[in-house]
Amino acid sequence: MIEVRHPLTACAPGTTRELVALHYGPGGGAKAYLQAALHADEPPGLLLAWHLRRLLGELEAAGRLRGEIVLVPMANPIGHAQRLLGRGIGRFELASGENFNRLYANLAAAAYARLDCTPGKPLPPLAEVRAALRAACEELPAAGELASLRRILLGLAIDADHVLDLHCDNDAVMHIYTTPELWPQVEPLARLLGAELALVAGDSGGDPFDESCSLAWSRLNALHVAAGGSGSWPQACVAVTVELRGEIDVEHALAAADAQAIVGYLATQGYVDAAMPELPPLKRAPRPFAGSMPVYAPHGGVVAYRCAVGSELRAGDPIADVVDPLSGALSTLTAPVDGLLYAREIGRVVHAGQRVAKVAGEQARRSGPLLSA
Ligand SMILES: [Zn+2]
Structure with missing residues (x-):
């Protein structure tokens, strides 16, 4: 495992925060990105991340990882430090009032401008498109602390094949958000997690983190059509938001089972050298x-x-x-x-x-x- 520390723009002299990313497995091939508690007051993902780092560490030590898995166990160092009258405030930045899981950039236009999509030539391959998305992300302004956090998180995820953003609701059953197009690839995850519900939307509005990653590909294809191009890229990023039940559902038994489910899903997608997990029945068709x-x-x-x-x-x-x-x-x-x-x-x-x-x-x-x- 390689631990990478990303400094945020300091909001004031003498203050510094950093985002910690843990990189498991070999780079250069398939990449999965997992982050917990982007809303900092949603603790189930924090305990799940603790269980995941143990499992991933064991798998890596055993030489059983086949792709890169990036785990950000605490995705919101700004929110984790916010307290008001003794209570954590992790959904909104106190300085701006902005929701930490909104306003993620649409990188498609800036990335498309970097690609040679001349009519008659083959479409640039996925690796080139991903490099263009990374470069577009690096150009995002990051003058303030929150902007720099958004740029770091998106930069870690935008070139991934799979993105799992781990949240929770107030008081809820396990549920998942994704797009209708990605549902077939998400279904094994829903089954392994025992999700009671999957909610699907093409673009839910508000630019949440997962959609900034997944919709990049449909947006690139739309730009290509508008430019008179032919052919299209696949939906190359399977991004989901997982709602890990409610905010007080923080127990080792739940987190350990969820970690096993996620590692099982990663095995179905080729990241882990392991026997394919048996998929439990789907609880409900997506709604x-x-x-x-x-x-x-x-x-x-x-x-x-x-x-x-x-x-x-x-x-x-x-x-x-x-x-x-x-x-x-x-x-x-x-x-x-x-x-x-x-x-x-x-x-x-x-x-x-x-x-x-x-x-x-x-x-x-x-x-x-x-x-x-
Ligand atoms: Zn949340």
């Missing part, structure tokens, strides 16, 4: 991200849930009561569609208009940006 319906509190109060995450609901089934102890009001929140209650708010005191739960239906119903703030 459109645009069919994930939020449920909001109509007024402030305390929440009493009436069903657990993982419940299959019919439209109108009760999910929770929001109770106002001052007025005596009680509002029962119900499922807006038939679907899976896959995530709930973990706090039990809510404000009017706050999202309390998410139900994934089978039909796309929403349009516009799909990601929350």
Whole structure:
């Protein structure tokens, strides 16, 4: 294993932070990139990364790695240092209010400009395209600390064949986000992790990290068509966001099983010299991200849930009561569609208009940006 430390732009004199990347296996061929806790207050990925580094270290020592696996165990040193009134603030940068998993660059135009795509000539091979993407990433401005973090993370991942961004939800079942085109290649991961749900969207809006990596290829192909070119590149980066259940689901047994599942997936993709794992059945066919319906509190109060995450609901089934102890009001929140209650708010005191739960239906119903703030 090679440990590489990437210094961030210092936000003030006398302050320095760095991002640590662990590189396992031989470089120069297939590359998988795994990062944990880009939202720094999402701890399941941190424990999973600890288990992964042990497994990967053992496999490397045994000479069983066939491709490069880059593990970033703590992807957000800025967020990990943020505390406010004794509590960690890891989803948004306090200085700017920006979400740490949004605003990742679209590198396609800058990369395409570096490639010789003259009509009649063969398309540049994948290695050249990846080099162009890396070069485009290196040119991103990084005047500030957060910009430099985004550039470092994207630079580590943009030329990878596989990208796993490890997050968690508030209180949730295991679920995965990816694109419809990539789903066939993601399905073994969903099965090995025992994911209850996969939500797919072509472009969910907001430019999250995984889509900056995966959509680079469809964006390059779109630019090539627009330029009158023929042929196309394959979808050469399988990128997913894995939601490792809820934020308090931090247990060795879960993390050890998840680590085994991810190593098993890497084996199916040729990174590990190991027997192919047996794939458990898929729990559900993927559902459109645009069919994930939020449920909001109509007024402030305390929440009493009436069903657990993982419940299959019919439209109108009760999910929770929001109770106002001052007025005596009680509002029962119900499922807006038939679907899976896959995530709930973990706090039990809510404000009017706050999202309390998410139900994934089978039909796309929403349009516009799909990601929350
Ligand atoms: Zn997250």
